[in-house]
Amino acid sequence: MTRFEVITGIAAPPHRVFDLSLDVDVHTASMAGSGERIVGGISSGRMGLGDTVTWQAGHFGVRWRMTSCITALDRPHHFVDEQVAGPFRRWHHAHHFEPDGRGGTRMRDVVEFAAPLGPLGRLAERLVLDRYMAELIRQRNDHLRTVAELAPGDP
Template structure:
């Protein structure tokens, strides 16, 4: 069974600006500096678009990982979806929504994932990934909201 969570972030920038930052490979790399995340194949800099893929290399818990994601849906500046094509998860689906608000933009991340390895994966989802992935999304969103330009 998959794990689902949402992260809601308020930003004072316009919806179009935050949408564009969220598609930036460079901004993502900057936000994930602690895990040494780097784009190593596909779109490796600039803005990723509909149907395009990026392969990330990162280190989490001291373990190297590679994950390839594809932008499967894009409706600028309202929403886009990225999905794992290859990588450590049994499945990973991330919907990014951008709503205009009285204070700028409300960004909503809706993430559904499942770990491989049956019962061991289920334990990993509940004991580690269930708190670790929302933390990564909050770090990324903080960086996007604070990044200038």
């Protein structure tokens, strides 16, 4: 199993960043490069506790589907999304939001995942997936930062 953290500073208050992080439209826009789109579950707006969404995207020249569920939520401090169906043996993504002391947010993503296929999956994690998945989270966070910092007023 692989575990990584990504820390992102955003010049917007935690409640705004938290709410935008749960917005499936914002997420879809952040993953436009992989053609990610919603094919089931919540199709627009903000997700809540127990909500699921099924994403379809292209990675490594293959179309993948993953259904995730919001399994924990404590606004505006943290939430967790976990894979309930999809390509990983395990996917657990904890999102943490803390005030940075300057009116902004210190957002910390903690991702744990395990690829399928036993030893081959573990090799793929070490050789490719750990860096690839961390870069996808950074890409999402860069987009989220742009949206949050440009958003007028407090949602």
